Amino acid sequence: MATQFTRMLAGRNTAVVLASLGAGTLATGYLLTDSTAAAERRMLYPPSADFPDLRKHNNCMAASLTPAIYAHLRDKSTPNNWTLNQSIQTGVDNPGHPFIKTVGMVAGDEETYEVFSEIFDPVIKDRHNGYDPRTMKHPTDLDSSKITSGVFDERYVLSSRVRTGRSIRGLSLPPACSRAERREVERVAVMALSGLKGDLAGRYYSLGDMNEREQQQLIDEHFLFDKPVSPLLMSAGMARDWPDARGIWHNNQKNFLIWINEEDHTRIISMEKGGNMKRVFERFCRGLKQVEQLIHERGWEFMWNERLGYILTCPSNLGTGLRAGVHVRLPNLSKDPRFSKILENLRLQKRGTGGVDKAATGDTFDISNNDRLGKSEVELVQLVVDGVNYLIDCEKRLERGQDIKIPTPLAQFRR
Amino acid sequence: MPFGNTHNNFKLNFKVEDEIPDLSKHNNHMAKVLTKEIYGKLRDKQTPSGYTLDDVIQTGVDNPGHPFIMTVGCVAGDEESYDIFKDLLDPIISDRHGGYKPTDKHPTDMNFENLKGGDDLDPNYVLSSRVRTGRSIKGYTLPPHNSRGERRAIEKLSVEALTSLDGEFKGRYYPLKSMTDAEQDQLINDHFLFDKPVSPLLTCAGMARDWPDGRGIWHNDAKSFLVWVNEEDHLRVIAMEQGGNMREVFRRFCVGLKRIEEIFKGHNHGFMWNEHLGYVLTCPSNLGTGLRGGVHVKLPNLSKHAKFDEILGRLRLQKRGTGGVDTASVGGVFDISNADRLGSSEVAQVQLVVDGVKLMVEMEKKLEKGEAIDSMIPAQK
Numbered sequence: 082m083a084t085q086f087t088r089m090l091a092g093r094n095t096a097v098v099l100a101s102l103g104a105g106t107l108a109t110g111y112l113l114t115d116s117t118a119a120a121e122r123r124m125l126y127p128p129s130a131d132f133p134d135l136r137k138h139n140n141c142m143a144a145s146l147t148p149a150i151y152a153h154l155r156d157k158s159t160p161n162n163w164t165l166n167q168s169i170q171t172g173v174d175n176p177g178h179p180f181i182k183t184v185g186m187v188a189g190d191e192e193t194y195e196v197f198s199e200i201f202d203p204v205i206k207d208r209h210n211g212y213d214p215r216t217m218k219h220p221t222d223l224d225s226s227k228i229t230s231g232v233f234d235e236r237y238v239l240s241s242r243v244r245t246g247r248s249i250r251g252l253s254l255p256p257a258c259s260r261a262e263r264r265e266v267e268r269v270a271v272m273a274l275s276g277l278k279g280d281l282a283g284r285y286y287s288l289g290d291m292n293e294r295e296q297q298q299l300i301d302e303h304f305l306f307d308k309p310v311s312p313l314l315m316s317a318g319m320a321r322d323w324p325d326a327r328g329i330w331h332n333n334q335k336n337f338l339i340w341i342n343e344e345d346h347t348r349i350i351s352m353e354k355g356g357n358m359k360r361v362f363e364r365f366c367r368g369l370k371q372v373e374q375l376i377h378e379r380g381w382e383f384m385w386n387e388r389l390g391y392i393l394t395c396p397s398n399l400g401t402g403l404r405a406g407v408h409v410r411l412p413n414l415s416k417d418p419r420f421s422k423i424l425e426n427l428r429l430q431k432r433g434t435g436g437v438d439k440a441a442t443g444d445t446f447d448i449s450n451n452d453r454l455g456k457s458e459v460e461l462v463q464l465v466v467d468g469v470n471y472l473i474d475c476e477k478r479l480e481r482g483q484d485i486k487i488p489t490p491l492a493q494f495r496r
Numbered sequence: 497m498p499f500g501n502t503h504n505n506f507k508l509n510f511k512v513e514d515e516i517p518d519l520s521k522h523n524n525h526m527a528k529v530l531t532k533e534i535y536g537k538l539r540d541k542q543t544p545s546g547y548t549l550d551d552v553i554q555t556g557v558d559n560p561g562h563p564f565i566m567t568v569g570c571v572a573g574d575e576e577s578y579d580i581f582k583d584l585l586d587p588i589i590s591d592r593h594g595g596y597k598p599t600d601k602h603p604t605d606m607n608f609e610n611l612k613g614g615d616d617l618d619p620n621y622v623l624s625s626r627v628r629t630g631r632s633i634k635g636y637t638l639p640p641h642n643s644r645g646e647r648r649a650i651e652k653l654s655v656e657a658l659t660s661l662d663g664e665f666k667g668r669y670y671p672l673k674s675m676t677d678a679e680q681d682q683l684i685n686d687h688f689l690f691d692k693p694v695s696p697l698l699t700c701a702g703m704a705r706d707w708p709d710g711r712g713i714w715h716n717d718a719k720s721f722l723v724w725v726n727e728e729d730h731l732r733v734i735a736m737e738q739g740g741n742m743r744e745v746f747r748r749f750c751v752g753l754k755r756i757e758e759i760f761k762g763h764n765h766g767f768m769w770n771e772h773l774g775y776v777l778t779c780p781s782n783l784g785t786g787l788r789g790g791v792h793v794k795l796p797n798l799s800k801h802a803k804f805d806e807i808l809g810r811l812r813l814q815k816r817g818t819g820g821v822d823t824a825s826v827g828g829v830f831d832i833s834n835a836d837r838l839g840s841s842e843v844a845q846v847q848l849v850v851d852g853v854k855l856m857v858e859m860e861k862k863l864e865k866g867e868a869i870d871s872m873i874p875a876q877k
Contacts (some may be wrong), residue, residue: 118544130645134673134709162503166643173706257503259550260517261510289518315699322557325518 128152131166133173140185141396142172145203159196163189163257168197171256171317184208184397187317189257191250191384191392205389205396205454210493212400212455217494219390219400222457223366231359231466237473238356238407239445243365243462245402246345246393248384249376254394255319255344260326266346267326273375274330274339281368283332285341288324304329306343319344319394336361337368345393345402358407358469362462390454400454405465408434411472412444413479419487423475426490427468428452448472455494464491504548505540512536517557524569525780526556529587543580545637547573552581555701568592568781571701573641575634575768575776589773589780593838602774602784605841608743608750614850617740621794621857623829626736627749627846629786630729630777632768633760638778639703639728647710647726654725657759658714665752667716669725672708686719690727703728703778720745721752729777729786731756742791742853746846774838783838789846790833791853792818797863798856799828803873807859810876811852812836832856848877 132151135143146169154165172185186204188194194201202214212219233241248254249269252262271285286295299305308323309315331338340348349372351365373383384392390400414420424431432447448469450461475485507515516535519527530553538549556569570588572578578585586598617625632638633653636646655669670679683689692707693699715722724732733756735749760766768776774784798804799815808815816831817824832853834845859869 119546122545126643126645126649130648131643133644133706137673158503162506170705173709174704259507259510259515261507261514264514289521316705320558321554321700322517 123156128155131155133169135173137176138172138185139177139179139181140172140175140183141204141207142169142185142200143177144207146200150199154197154199157196159190159192161190161192161253161257163193163253165197165200167256167318168193169200171313174316175312183313184395186396187256187319187394188254188392188396190253191248193254194389194392201396205399208397209400209454210452212494214388217455218387219454220457220460221385221390221401222459223369224459225359225363225366225462227459228359228362228463228466230470231357231362231462233356233358233407233409233466233469234473235356237411237476238409238469240352240354240408241356241358241361242350242352242407243358243362243403243405244348244350245365245369245404245458246348246391246398247369247372247402248346248392248394250382250384252346254346255342256317256394260322263322263326263342267328267341269376269379269381270339270341270347271328271330272379273372276375277332277368277371280334280364281332281337281371283330283337285328285330287328289327299329302335304331304335304338306340309344314344317394337364339372344395345398356407358405358462358466362405366458398453400452401456401458401461402453403458403461404449404453405462406432406447406449407465407469408445409448409469409472410445411476414472414476414485415444415446417475417479417485419485422487423472423485424448426488427471428464428491429468429472504542504546504550507550508540512539515539517553519557519560521560522556522569523561523563524556524559524567525588525591526553526569526584527561528591529584534583538581538583541580543574543576545574545576545641547577547637547641549581549584551641552577552584555697558700559696567697568779570780571640571703571778572638572776572780574637575632577638578773578776578780585780589783589838592781593784594836596839598772600839601771602838603841603844604769604774604785605843606750606753607843608747610843611743611746611846611850613854614743614746614846615741617742617791617850617853618857619739621860622740622853623792623794624736624738625740625742625745625791626734627742627745627787627789628732628734629749629753629775629788629842630782631731631733631753631757631786632776632778633730633765634768635765636730638730639726640701640778644706644709647706650730651710651712651725653760653763653765654723654731655712655714657756657763658723660759661716661752661755664718664748665716665721665755667714667721669712669714671712673711683713686715688713688715688719688722690724693728698728701778721748723756728779729782740791742789742846742850746789750842781837785837785840785842785845787837787842787845788833789849790816790831791849792829793832793853793857794827794829795832795856795860796828798860798869799825799830801859801863801869807856807873808832810874811855812848812877813852 128151129148132148158164167189168186171187177183205214206212249266252266309320314320327342329340336353338350349369351361353361391402393399393402428451429448430451434445434447450465452461471488478485512532512535516532542548551573552570555571561567590596633650636642636650658669693704698704711726713724720737722734733753735745737745757767775786777783777786812835813832814835818826818829818831834849836845859872862869
């Protein structure tokens with residue numbers, strides 16, 4: 082049965098059907114032939130012998146994982162044979178920082194979130210400010226026409242950007258994927274992208290085949306992504322086989338960009354200089370819809386469900402996977418002691434202009450939404466639009482010597 | 497993964513052409529040996545503990561290497577790896593160990609009395625002497641593959657064995673995860689402390705998982721005999737001291753190892769060893785004796801001589817900087833050690849170091865006096 086199961090390049094229907102069935106039937110056959118040596122080792126090393134020492138750890142996984150949960154889940158695996166130990170390895174290897182709480186676990190495939198829900202649900206709740214995957218539903222809304230006041234004052238906002246990720250149903254995620262699966266992701270994505278037309282038409286640059294000139298060009302445009310060096314990603318196995326099947330696609334106008342096989346199957350980015358967030362989001366939604374249509378034509382689809390929205394490698398990116406942000410100059414406001422509180426109440430976060438984990442240079446900040454799950458794309462972008470407009474208003478007031486107010490905190494989730 | 501690897505069977509749904517790694521830009525022993533045929537033949541195999549071909553080669557795929565430095569590019573996950581994947585590992589072993597054939601037998605000789613001389617290296621030139629090797633404990637999988645439970649069991653057994661030593665070997669264990677700052681500083685000053693691996697050669701092979709769980713350092717009170725637990729191998733055993741008395745260092749090395757081995761055997765967990773490969777270790781480069789015997793020696797003149805590297809090659813020695821592998825020399829001081837591991841015994845390899853260093857010190861003295869050394873250049877050993 083196994084030998085008859087070959088994945089065709091074009092037709093993905095078989096695999097999609099299997100994925101929705103859980104493919105458990107196929108995998109069970111393999112598990113039955115699992116050696117008695119493995120069973121012996123399980124007896125020799127009960128879960129208590131294997132439980133990681135997390136006493137010095139500060140991440141969401143360490144806060145939620147108990148010996149009882151570990152004992153329940155250690156010997157389970159997803160239909161693609163991904164295990165709990167593999168999910169948590171990055172959190173065991175990276176104890177974290179007293180001030181920065183990382184997630185500490187990753188998914189190897191779509192089924193990870195189901196098979197290991199006993200640990201993933203509390204971690205998701207912890208990371209996403211109380212969103213309970215057992216009882217709540219995540220709203221998806223990519224209708225960009227709903228955005229109002231989405232054009233910022235360009236004396237303050239230097240650039241606008243929206244990014245998200247998408248995973249291709251039926252293929253394992255970057256921590257788990259084999260080389261063949263990763264190459265399949267690349268093929269599916271590149272084939273779909275080659276069908277884009279008009280202002281979205283563009284081309285693909287494979288990381289392995291890039292020449293020096295192309296590489297320098299992409300670096301200068303701030304498009305090129307590098308082999309991950311963060312131990313959070315390395316310990317999760319996401320840099321394996323680099324640069325095999327990794328690449329960058331962008332349109333000719335250089336404002337719509339896709340990363341392939343970095344931390345997720347695909348990362349989609351729409352950006353441009355200036356403050357027209359509405360146009361950036363419009364292009365983002367249009368591009369995403371067209372790519373989705375193009376993969377549907379070949380029998381593929383994105384990983385998505387009602388509980389968790391879009392499924393991505395890191396639980397922190399579930400839901401919308403969306404980070405909408407601007408580079409904005411706030412020389413006065415950033416020196417005001419109320420700055421952090423204002424951001425907090427607006428449900429915004431600040432980063433340096435080099436992205437996550439970089440310090441700010443001067444008084445230009447990267448300001449974006451905190452939340453990913455429990456609010457739709459439109460809601461989050463509107464939240465950023467309203468929030469940034471508020472910040473610019475504060476900045477102008479401080480320039481004029483007027484006082485500013487801390488806004489009332491925004492509500493978490495829709496009831 | 498420790499309890500069976502059925503993920504490997506899942507990959508078999510894809511064709512060999514789709515799964516085989518792209519090694520076109522690689523320069524390591526694995527990349528030179530791996531063909532489509534070998535990959536196709538071995539990809540569905542697993543050792544009893546579930547270690548697979550992809551596990552063996554991952555480090556070599558992720559680290560293409562350097563045009564001038566040839567790394568091995570693969571590791572073993574357990575003792576059986578060397579058997580199940582012999583179609584790949586035998587040619588790699590042959591390339592790395594000077595043509596060693598699958599039918600060859602490796603001689604083990606840990607009888608320090610068979611060493612000739614070695615107690616008279618000139619301490620004005622030879623600053624320190626050191627012998628190290630590794631040992632793997634039968635019944636456990638190796639660092640790239642072992643689970644936390646196994647690693648802790650290895651630590652427990654090792655600590656039990658080591659703390660039962662007495663006399664010149666009486667000492668103490670310092671687990672990495674509960675070391676105090678004072679202890680840590682002391683161990684750094686003594687040049688004993690090992691750090692979490694940063695080399696991608698090791699991290700890509702999974703050897704840094706769960707750090708520092710189950711890792712530690714044991715040393716005797718005299719600070720002349722030292723054991724690393726659960727770093728790149730189950731055990732790394734080191735004897736060292738200042739000065740040029742390699743004979744004494746080797747004696748302590750052999751005696752200490754013998755005592756430790758007896759204790760492990762008593763627990764039915766002897767060392768991994770076989771007639772063909774000698775002592776079985778994680779990296780194929782350390783098979784055989786796993787022994788690196790070396791000195792820190794001042795050779796400012798000889799090292800600038802045009803024939804320095806040729807002399808080393810003929811003496812079957814290699815040079816490293818004083819920081820160890822992949823470091824540069826400081827002040828004309830080099831780390832000189834044996835190049836071979838497999839196919840010759842411990843005694844023979846240390847003999848090469850002793851004889852070779854003695855000769856090189858004589859050469860250095862001649863060059864100091866402005867005399868030529870051409871008549872002293874040895875034949876190929």
